[in-house]
Amino acid sequence: xxxxxxxxxxxxxxxxxxxxxxxxxxxxxxxxxxxxxxxxxxxxxxxxxxxxxxxxxxxxxxxxxxxxxxxxxxxxxxxxxxxxxxxxxxxxxxxxxxxxxxxxxxxxxx
Amino acid sequence: xxxxxxxxxxxxxxxxxxxxxxxxxxxxxxxxxxxxxxxxxxxxxxxxxxxxxxxxxxxxxxxxxxxxxxxxxxxxxxxxxxxxxxxxxxxxxxxxxxxxxxxxxxxxxxxxxx
Numbered sequence: 001x002x003x004x005x006x007x008x009x010x011x012x013x014x015x016x017x018x019x020x021x022x023x024x025x026x027x028x029x030x031x032x033x034x035x036x037x038x039x040x041x042x043x044x045x046x047x048x049x050x051x052x053x054x055x056x057x058x059x060x061x062x063x064x065x066x067x068x069x070x071x072x073x074x075x076x077x078x079x080x081x082x083x084x085x086x087x088x089x090x091x092x093x094x095x096x097x098x099x100x101x102x103x104x105x106x107x108x109x110x
Numbered sequence: 111x112x113x114x115x116x117x118x119x120x121x122x123x124x125x126x127x128x129x130x131x132x133x134x135x136x137x138x139x140x141x142x143x144x145x146x147x148x149x150x151x152x153x154x155x156x157x158x159x160x161x162x163x164x165x166x167x168x169x170x171x172x173x174x175x176x177x178x179x180x181x182x183x184x185x186x187x188x189x190x191x192x193x194x195x196x197x198x199x200x201x202x203x204x205x206x207x208x209x210x211x212x213x214x215x216x217x218x219x220x221x222x223x224x
């Protein structure tokens with residue numbers, strides 16, 4: 001059974017800092033890995049999707065990496081802004097079964 | 111495109127009542143799924159469908175039923191609501207082929223069972 005873990009559970013940083021969020025998974029036979037953002041009381045917004053054959057994806061200030069062999073992914077956020085405050089979730093897809101981590105709640109202080 | 115829509119946004123039920131959570135998408139996606147999100151936990155898959163007429167169970171299917179008569183709609187039925195089903199429910203959809211299965215989520219339905 002696939003298990004997904006995100007560390008840390010919560011993170012608070014001052015504005016402008018670069019930061020890294022971590023995601024680990026137990027079954028490396030994944031189809032893809034996706035990072036989502038969730039604002040309080042809202043649905044999920046997809047940020048980046050990394051296919052199993054890829055090592056990383058970039059979108060603006062966000063960079064996600066994938067190391068399937070070690071069962072790890074990182075989400076790097078450059079020059080953080082207060083608007084980045086949200087919960088970030090990673091999810092891995094095995095066939096039609098998507099498993100989520102519990103998320104990292106990020107607070108960026110002005 | 112409206113994307114993925116869910117109704118109602120909020121619902122209060124009494125134990126034992128039944129109800130249907132509605133989900134619709136207008137992106138012609140083959141794959142649709144239902145998740146529940148509980149405090150401190152990630153989303154857990156309840157049921158999913160890879161196309162009209164095809165459904166399968168996810169991680170936590172007990173107490174829920176689904177059907178998929180059209181590509182657009184994927185309702186979730188609570189047969190006899192229990193307090194343990196108090197949660198936020200999200201519907202999602204994506205293309206089913208290839209590894210570019212970016213999932214699009216609805217805004218969620220908050221359910222409280224008393």
